[in-house]
Amino acid sequence: MLRAYVYGFLAFLYAPILLLPLFAFNDGTVIAFPLDGFTLRWFAELRTNAELHNALFNSLWVAAVAAALAVLLGLAAARANVRYRFPGKTPALGLIMLPLVLPEIIVATSLLVVAVRFFGWDLSLWTVVAAHVLICTPFAIAILNASFQALDPALEEAAVDLGCSRFETFRLITLPLVMPGIVAALLISFTISLDEFIIAFFLTGSEPTLPVYIWSLLRFPRQIPVVMALGTILVIISILILTLAEWNRRRGLARAGVKDSGGFL
Numbered sequence: 363m364l365r366a367y368v369y370g371f372l373a374f375l376y377a378p379i380l381l382l383p384l385f386a387f388n389d390g391t392v393i394a395f396p397l398d399g400f401t402l403r404w405f406a407e408l409r410t411n412a413e414l415h416n417a418l419f420n421s422l423w424v425a426a427v428a429a430a431l432a433v434l435l436g437l438a439a440a441r442a443n444v445r446y447r448f449p450g451k452t453p454a455l456g457l458i459m460l461p462l463v464l465p466e467i468i469v470a471t472s473l474l475v476v477a478v479r480f481f482g483w484d485l486s487l488w489t490v491v492a493a494h495v496l497i498c499t500p501f502a503i504a505i506l507n508a509s510f511q512a513l514d515p516a517l518e519e520a521a522v523d524l525g526c527s528r529f530e531t532f533r534l535i536t537l538p539l540v541m542p543g544i545v546a547a548l549l550i551s552f553t554i555s556l557d558e559f560i561i562a563f564f565l566t567g568s569e570p571t572l573p574v575y576i577w578s579l580l581r582f583p584r585q586i587p588v589v590m591a592l593g594t595i596l597v598i599i600s601i602l603i604l605t606l607a608e609w610n611r612r613r614g615l616a617r618a619g620v621k622d623s624g625g626f627l
Contacts, residue, residue: 379597386590393586404591414592417575421556424487424571428494429551435495436502436547437540443503444510459500469497470564477565485567493561498551505550509543542610549607553600572596 386405390398408414442448443455461469473493477483513536521531537544559573566574576592579585 383594386594391584404587407588417570417572420569421572424490425552425555428491428555429548431495432498432502432551433547435499436506439503440506440510461497462500466560470561474564489565490562493565494555498554502547505547506543509540513539542613546607546610549603553603
């Protein structure tokens with residue numbers, strides 16, 4: 363019964379995703395069976411849509427900046443959490459990880475009020491970057507926590523005893539050993555930012571990100587097959603990024619001699 367439940371749950375979860383490529387190659391504009399034939403014209407339309415290209419560039423830029431900032435903050439927080447003890451550490455870490463459990467609609471509304479009413483910012487890609495850093499940092503911390511826990515503190519202590527400064531120890535010993543975790547955190551944060559819609563919908567200005575642009579296309583029935591084609595490409599890219607992130611995570615644990623207890627895939 364448990365196996366049947368798992369198979370049924372996976373089918374319910376992933377069957378809609380499997381339908382994406384099916385209708386992306388369908389020659390008709392109506393998303394229904396029977397199919398009208400095989401075509402590649404929806405993918406060809408992606409190449410000539412300038413607005414889509416701008417939205418894609420916006421999403422890639424936001425995801426790259428947000429992922430880099432989230433990993434830098436996550437690196438500092440994870441090291442402090444694993445290596446040091448100080449008053450208020452547990453409440454502070456819990457506050458940082460809070461966006462993992464809060465509904466995104468609540469986070470988006472709160473950030474919109476703070477950005478517009480309190481700071482007087484104009485909505486732009488930078489407000490989206492700030493919000494995505496907020497939601498990506500907890501994921502980066504969770505991944506980097508495991509990397510620092512797998513790192514033997516004796517290696518850093520030995521480097522200091524041999525004359526290295528704290529900065530040299532971090533650059534020459536710590537950083538290379540946790541680099542697989544950093545790469546995994548970067549890839550996961552990049553994917554989360556690239557796919558995020560609700561917060562971007564509230565905080566984007568006149569320059570929409572790709573998910574917001576896709577949402578605008580759904581108002582036009584003829585554009586739905588184009589959305590299917592684009593969604594197929596995004597699913598493939600997301601799977602590749604997650605696979606690469608998981609490979610880096612496992613490689614880092616293997617280098618540290620730690621038994622793998624599960625991961626993203």
